[in-house]
Amino acid sequence: MVYPVRSRRSRGISIGINLFPHKKVCDLDCIYCEVDNPGTSGIQPSSELLKSELQQYFTEIKAGRLFTNERINDIAFSGDGEPTISPMFAEAVRIAAATRAEFANRELKLVLITDALTLHRPATRAAVEELLQHNGEIWAKLDAGTEEYYKIVDRGNAPLERQFNNIREFGIIHPLVVQSMFLRVHGVPPPEAEVDAYIDRIRKLIADGVKMIRIDAYTVARPTTESYATALADAELDAIAARVRAAIGPRPPVETYYSKS
Numbered sequence: 001m002v003y004p005v006r007s008r009r010s011r012g013i014s015i016g017i018n019l020f021p022h023k024k025v026c027d028l029d030c031i032y033c034e035v036d037n038p039g040t041s042g043i044q045p046s047s048e049l050l051k052s053e054l055q056q057y058f059t060e061i062k063a064g065r066l067f068t069n070e071r072i073n074d075i076a077f078s079g080d081g082e083p084t085i086s087p088m089f090a091e092a093v094r095i096a097a098a099t100r101a102e103f104a105n106r107e108l109k110l111v112l113i114t115d116a117l118t119l120h121r122p123a124t125r126a127a128v129e130e131l132l133q134h135n136g137e138i139w140a141k142l143d144a145g146t147e148e149y150y151k152i153v154d155r156g157n158a159p160l161e162r163q164f165n166n167i168r169e170f171g172i173i174h175p176l177v178v179q180s181m182f183l184r185v186h187g188v189p190p191p192e193a194e195v196d197a198y199i200d201r202i203r204k205l206i207a208d209g210v211k212m213i214r215i216d217a218y219t220v221a222r223p224t225t226e227s228y229a230t231a232l233a234d235a236e237l238d239a240i241a242a243r244v245r246a247a248i249g250p251r252p253p254v255e256t257y258y259s260k261s
């Protein structure tokens with residue numbers, strides 16, 4: 001359930017928590033999804049397992065036997081699905097917070113990587129607000145400007161408007177990072193009109209008072225669920241990021257994560 005990675009976006013080591021080691025469970029079906037979990041691991045998620053694995057990693061880190069001289073940036077809820085729909089999400093937040101307190105690293109963040117589709121639910125809100133009290137940070141997905149493109153790329157049952165409104169309502173109260181995937185679909189990069197619609201949404205979020213820490217624009221970096229979902233060239237991603245920057249100004253910053261860097 002716990003998997004450390006060297007993370008580009010964390011700029012250091014990120015200790016990942018996977019609440020779905022047994023199989024992928026998500027409320028989206030993104031064409032670019034990089035989760036490869038056929039459901040054969042035989043590992044059942046549990047509080048005990050999570051606690052014990054976190055303890056093991058942090059004991060090794062504290063003793064200087066693991067990631068020596070590397071910065072441990074965060075404990076991140078990510079893994080093989082949408083963390084907030086796990087029945088043990090709230091408990092897992094408490095366990096991660098307790099681990100962070102025990103290892104007494106005030107800089108260590110608790111990061112939630114989420115598709116934002118459940119942020120309107122009181123139970124999710126309560127758990128996320130607890131996470132925020134422990135140097136938490138939310139990275140919320142927004143991949144599309146139009147419902148039509150969202151259905152092509154994210155293939156969600158819930159409407160894009162729900163994701164957008166959840167980011168809006170949550171982000172007005174709590175600062176968050178917006179993370180957006182830009183890619184080729186059947187060889188075709190995001191159409192101009194789609195990028196315009198995405199930029200309109202970002203501008204509306206900012207105008208409405210969303211406290212956006214930054215926008216992470218990224219592209220495909222690993223094998224995807226659908227082979228027709230492929231990476232943009234660096235220059236193509238740069239061009240989209242430049243259009244966003246031109247529309248919103250220097251704040252929030254737009255950072256780019258390429259296919260091979």
Ligand code: SF4
Pocket residue numbers: 026027028029030032033034035079080081082115
């Ligand atoms: S939200 Fe994440 S885990 Fe779920 S399908 Fe999309 S990329 Fe995969």
